[in-house]
Amino acid sequence: MSHRVINLHLVSDSTGETLNSMARATLARFEDHHVIHHRWSLIRSRLQLDRVLEGLQHEPGPVLFTLVDRSLRHGLEESCERLGVPCLSVLDQVVDLLQGQLGARAREKRAAQHVMDADYFRRIDAMHYVLSHDDGQGTAGIAEADVCLVGVSRSSKTPTCFYLANRGIKAANVPIVPNATLPQELDEPPCPVVGLTIETNALIEIRRHRLRLIGASGVRQDTNDYVDHDSVKAEILAARRLCSQHGWPVIDVTRRSIEETAATVLQLMEAWHVRRGRAPGAAPEDPAAAVLGVSQPRLEPRE
Incomplete structure (x- = not known):
């Protein structure tokens, strides 16, 4: 052809x-x-x-x-x-x-569809929230979050949060850092918590690209734990164990677009509210009410 x-x-x-x-x-x-x-x-x-x-x-x-x-x-x-x-x-x-x-x-x-109504201002408010609670900032504000994303550095937490904000979702994100404890607000989280994970090689490539962008090319990458294969693999495994211990669902973002990841997060939010006996849409402030239907998302890597 x-x-x-x-x-x-x-x-x-x-x-x-x-x-x-x-x-x-x-x-x-x-x-x-x-x-x-x-x-x-x-x-x-x-x-x-x-x-x-x-x-x-x-x-x-x-x-x-x-x-x-x-x-x-x-x-x-x-x-x-x-x-x-x-x-x-x-x-x-x-x-x-x-x-x-x-x-x-x-x-x-x-x-x-572009009127400046309550939904419009909710989206603006959600954008401001994401800016103020990105990468572990303002952890006390997690009490106001609709969802909290956790994961290792460069696992697409921030772009996913901004995409969700455009849907009116207040999304906080907290990095899982080796040898660092999570904020106490996540001991009994007031909202769904979702972990994001990624395959080792894909994460290393993203991190190397990040280092080049910030002018850190002089760092010896073979000895830098941030991009060392064994260190990154251990970091990812530790993060997954942490999510498992807390009972938080984990989404593998390796072959998912930001839009697909966000859609899965919305499904998990919906299921979280249903499990707690609050039907979707029962509370006017519940942004997950915009999601139609409840289905179990596929969390394993896509083929």
Whole structure:
């Protein structure tokens, strides 16, 4: 099969996040082809649409769009038909399905998911929380956490916490350091505690890269416990034993993306609340209520 290069135009009257996510998820199944993305966001006037049409004329290719304004939709669709390029409104089928099930018309309101409501400010508050409680800072604040992640250095705790914060989750993280005790707040944690682990070789490579970034290349890596194979392996095993002693579930992040790790953390949070007799959504402040369904996550490394 010959490789093909195409232009893909993503046209949105909002931030374009929906289109970007859909395009990324779909194009992941076409590894052997090259797609040039043209992202057009915040298209809310005819003048702005004209710029899109000019770009489309110079570099024609399929168009995916999310436009609420009917005149802009029609202008884009007519231009695509004239240029002979396919054009698809990606949300129409979902909207039609839900209108039929709900018996109500969808509002013609752009960027409806980006309102500054209580959920928005909860996400901002969660971001501030993660900044203040990263890498073992402010351990007394664990009492306010929705979840606490523990693990050895460079096991993806911080990026996972920030991803969770974008879902409105206050996530603290505490490093497991050799010969150091955990903060006493974790003796009887008020929230779920989840351990993150990673394979030895993968962790060593990440740590070596980290050393290069911070200008520590002069450190003799063959004698540095931070990247010594036997030392790192022992560190990981000790961390897993510690989690086992406390009954904390452990997620192997070696072959998981941050998004997959965060999704598994959310499942574990849900299960934690269910075990304590609080149904998901029973408490308005419970961010885990956003997770649909309860399933046992797979914690072993993926194939």
